[in-house]
Amino acid sequence: MSTATAVSSTAPNSVPLGLIPTPFLPQLEAVSRAKSWTNWAGYISPLVLDTMEFEYFAIRNQATLFDISPMHKYRISGPEAGPMLERMMTRNVGKIREGRVGYTLWCDEEGMLIDDGTLFRFGPDDYRLCCQEPMFSWLLDAAWGFDVTIEDQSHSVAGLSLQGPTSFSVLKAAGLGAAETLRPFDLAEVEPGLWISRTGFTGDLGYEFWIDWDKAPALWDRLWEPGQTWGLRAIGYEALEIARIEAGFIAAHADFQPVHGAIRLGRGRSPLELGFERLVDFDKGHFNGRRALLAQRRAGLKRRLVRLDIGGFKPAQGALIYHRKRREIGHVTSGIWSPTAKRNIALAELKAPFGGAIKTNLWTEIYLHEEGQWDRRMVPVQIETKPFFQTPRARLTPPAPF
Amino acid sequence: MTGVNDFHTVVIGGGHNGLAAAVTLATKGKRVCLIERDETLGGMARTVEVAPGVQTSQIAHLLYNLNPTVLKELGIADQIKAQSVALPTVSLSPDGRHVVVDGDKVRYSDGGAHPEARAAAVLIGRLRKFAAILGQLSTKSPPKLEGGITSLATLGELAGLAKLGLNLKRLGKEEMREFLRIALSNIADVLLDELDDGPLPGALAADAVRGAFAGPRSPGTVFSLMYRLGNGGEVRLPKGGMGMLTDVMATAASEAGCDIRTNAPVTRIVVEDDRVRGVELTDGTMLTCRAVLSSAGPLQTMQMAGLANFDVEALRRMRNLRVKGTTARLTLVLSGKPAFKDLPEGLASARILIAPTVGAVERGFNPAKYGDLPTAPTLEMVCPTLSDPALTSEGRHVLSIIIDHVPQEPTGGWTDAARSALTQTAIDRIAAHAPGLPGLVQDSILMTPTDIEALTGAPGGHWHHAEMGLDQILTLRPANGAGHYSLGIRGLQLCGASAHPGGDLTGAPGRNSALHLLKETWA
């Protein structure tokens, strides 16, 4: 997509048409050579700023900035915020302590995933949910009957993600060395109004900043100059997507369809099918979809999401998976060549019993388009249990300089 | 060892459905405790003293839909029959040629033959025939949808449906087609296709929509009339007021060994590990049990059990139930016998309707849609003291009136002014046919939907606890996913009018829910 600018009108009641800017758009435009933008929740968001490969290697080698302001953010507070969230979420929310962030999933009454996200706990009764899908009406519904206030902060709180091995060094250079003590999933207000969480979407050392929309541009500038010493680059979505798959994180609309947005029936997937048994706490009392998930567990899963190591060197995005090269048993939901692992990796959905009882003799059919010619290859695949990218520096506290 | 507060089942609510559930369980040998928050049982079926020495039904005043299967199972059929008297219906006409409807026989009140008597008999006969077939569903659980409509789990219920289909087939192709055509239709068209508009179709239209947030033109009102006619539709006046029904059922409950406790409001239904464990009362008493059958509304029941125990969607459906009460009850205490123009004295004890045309009934509904008080409401009235002199003394009488299509809460609320305006509107409307009436009125007692809700707990003051619309019947009653009495938690069931088959004094939801509970292996 080419550059799109927000169309604003002079009529008092009119809303902007087309894509609108995040607070970081001026900074992003200044470094954008590719002029390659996409629509992220109505905002102008970079696909590539310069060159996807260089941006990717900056994630794994230096430090990167990615604008996550379009994420949806909801403040959930009040005396019954805890019970309300406990009823909504599949995991035990009570185990997320104050000053911590938890990865969490929530389901509809049929146990199908509505979305996943991160839950920030600011105080005993004070949370913020950060997710990809708009969730305001659902939160209002889920809060009915509970003494809770839901505030949509999507357009008032900006987000910025600093990821990569030198990210702490960038922080320190920018005068934010106080974040040194943050362990993974810790959250702290390092300066008035500036919250930092040690979270991210790359599987590497990284931090996310949360700040008032209008104060956000200054934060970028504060990090940018000192960051240059540590190789800081701004990146777009395409580079991040590779890091995301390497780290084994799932993405909405790729690895699962958020059930509220699916028109067709049967497109929803349960946390169990997606491999998140550990984030479903059947013992904590009732939560939305619990009865359906119990029934699903009793009946046995009909499909599951797995990690695949794919033969050859050609990414398998969108490819079908076969058993014994004949029976179609699933498809790749996310597939890339991993430049770091030097492996051909993918997330894929397999019908039961494949991926469970049967793990061998699996094949994928890759269609390849090279310079005007289509080619079809059947290559073997292996099921992997561990993420394709794991590094001890991601967990080290205090973090290393690089 | 079983303590005094240990039960198999606690039934919440001492209305007739709660009593039917309690008796059904107790006669099957279960230890049952029935709790009622008020000091007296009965819900909408009570007799009260409205003036010294004058007693009358407080809310529901006529029986017409008691389920014979339920009465038989409860062993009270003969008693109820003996203690009630059948009444004809009179539909008042502005021109004085009032229409008497007695079963499917129609005539003028002056004894003259009604020109449409034959057409009416055919139509009423057909509706009754259809109603009887539909009525078979009311003592069965509605078809379950889990696992799809062809799964084995539903075969039992499908058999019920198949029997319904078979009975329809037996009607013959033409009648079956007619059934399928009109079943979901509106009563105005079905009546006016056969009859000229007037007090006769007016009366049938009024019966179709009484208690409903619907006018005769609303699709679904043929169904509501058939529901009313499901057990024949004969109108009977309970002797001693509607409290008679409650007394008979309460006696049956006690005899079956049921522990009945009044003045026992619920603090909460105790749920552990997705199962019912007991009921805590406001006085701190803990009743332990493995099942709770609640005749309170679904939302109220969920609140008692803790909203966190229910899925968001299930709760949302209950929040969205259509449950706007639409009828008010007016009781007039009269110093003497009421007399109606051009109505033979012998018919003054009949059920009397003011529903001059189908159009008028529809028009009567209009204001309620906008939160306005009715200006020309449809009325159903009966003077019970004429048939049952024991209710009164010193020559006084009672006129017991149902005012149709009253807003649940008018714009501005039920102020004193609104209440007296409604009372006056009703009296004026009756006085057009009974000029002497205003002079006889000694006292008037008005119960608005809000009052009825406050007294009985019926959601919205709605006498069916949830609108009997096509979108809220059978498997969808009270809402999708809750059509089988259960609300998800093991042991927690609805047993009131909001459950299948629905409202009116039938006893069926209570009895069905109890039988449904007994089918559970753990029960």
Added chain:
Amino acid sequence: MGAQDRYDAIIAGAGHNGLTTGCYLAKAGLKVLIVEKNDWIGGAAVSRMLHNGWTYSNCSYVCSLLRREIVRDLELPKYGLQVIPYEGGATFTRDGDYFAYHSDHDALRREIARHSPADVDAYTRFSQTVIRQCRFIRPFLLRNAPDPTSLAPRDLQELLYLVKKTHDLGAREIGETLRFWTVSIGDFLDEHFESDLIKAHLAGSGIIGTGLGVYSPGTAYVLLHHYMGDVDGAIGAWGFARGGMGAISNALGACFNEAGGTIVTGSGVDKFLVEGGKVTGVALENGDTYSAPIVASNMDVKRTFLNHTDAADLPDSFTRAVKRFKIRGSSGKLNIALDALPEFPAAPKGANFLRGDMHCSTSLQELERAYDDWKEGRWSQDPYFDMLIPSQIDPTMAPPGKHMMTVFVQYAPYDLEVDGVRKGENWTDANRKAFADTVFDKIEQCCPDIRSRVVHAEVRTPWDIEREVGLTEGNIFQGELTFDQLLFNRPVPGYANYATPIDGMYLVGSSTHPGGGVMAAPGANAAREILRKAKKGRPMKGYAA
């Protein structure tokens, strides 16, 4: 062309359904004649120049429902049919604001949030339900309605198809589907949205063309009936036919001619000729008669059998059923020639949502009151309307710089009540003008200068539409879309498969399954039935054939 010409099939009425049936029959090799009472073809889908240089789509005015299978089978684009989606829509308030239904997804979300933040995601939920229901129902449109009273293999097959499709939905969705089909659009919207304005904007589709109010059960289905079409796969989208709705009829007419069919205009059917329970042909009002063993009527069921068929040729029970079929006039229309685009002071200049459907009804209660007026035989004092200016997109509709505006108005009774008497003749010129004034007064809510822009206006009441087009009571669907008149009940129980009690005679208009709207499905389905029963000709291989 002689008075004794013989054909394989004759179709009475050149509406879009009659033409569609004609096309399929002619393409199967039958010799087909279509007779039409007007001097033009198209029935209620016509474009006529009634004022110098301005083209009006006199009755139907926008396109969505026309089944894409039929468009492909009959290659209508080859004959000039072009449908352009419109760009949104708006409802204007009395106080200078509006709700804009932007086609841009993000802008729509922002606009909903401007009125009610809680309604933004609710709209997603609403659309999900509606589109799911559309996807469920669409396969049934080009099939016969299942008849549960019949044990004939074909009927059982249709019934099984329904059972299978329903079973595939799963428990929850079956429940939601049953509920959707029985609930009112008002209740359905109330449980999704908080904003009265947004509810009012969406509710119109639940009542357009019917004698029902927004709170009448079954109106959610009526909404579906307006959403189940598409423009190039965008379900629920609506568009303009370039050159007006007549472009559809003209394309069908051209297709029919090319397939060898004959159209005779200028004289309608006086009588369907029947001998010994078998149809033999038609006698026209001008005295001509034509013979054919197959005769199909595009007229509605009441007009066909109560006005143009000898009652002696019909079983009494059938005639009774036809008499009680409900065809209720409930809508009128204004076609307006404008000397310039009117001002919309509330909207940004050139706003794209002005190139869509515009309304001025701001609450469900307002819509319900409009219905209450109609029940009493009055036109709505505060009416609902669906207003468009197609000339903004389609240059063929008005002279350069000038504009054409179409205003569909609900409710207007067929039998207007004056002094306690309800009859169509009460639509005098004075009353027609008063009706138009009521509408113009309300249009001024969004276009204060509208009256000064009017060059010419055509006022069409249900009474006018009946007299010109031949639709009983001027009802746009040839029969109410209520439960008692849908699927196997449409138009008459036992006769839902396009056949009639008269051997060789068929109904092909919107009185039959799946009902009204410029869908052409009844016409295509009827052609399929005719060819099957007559065992004549070779049906084309196609999507709807």
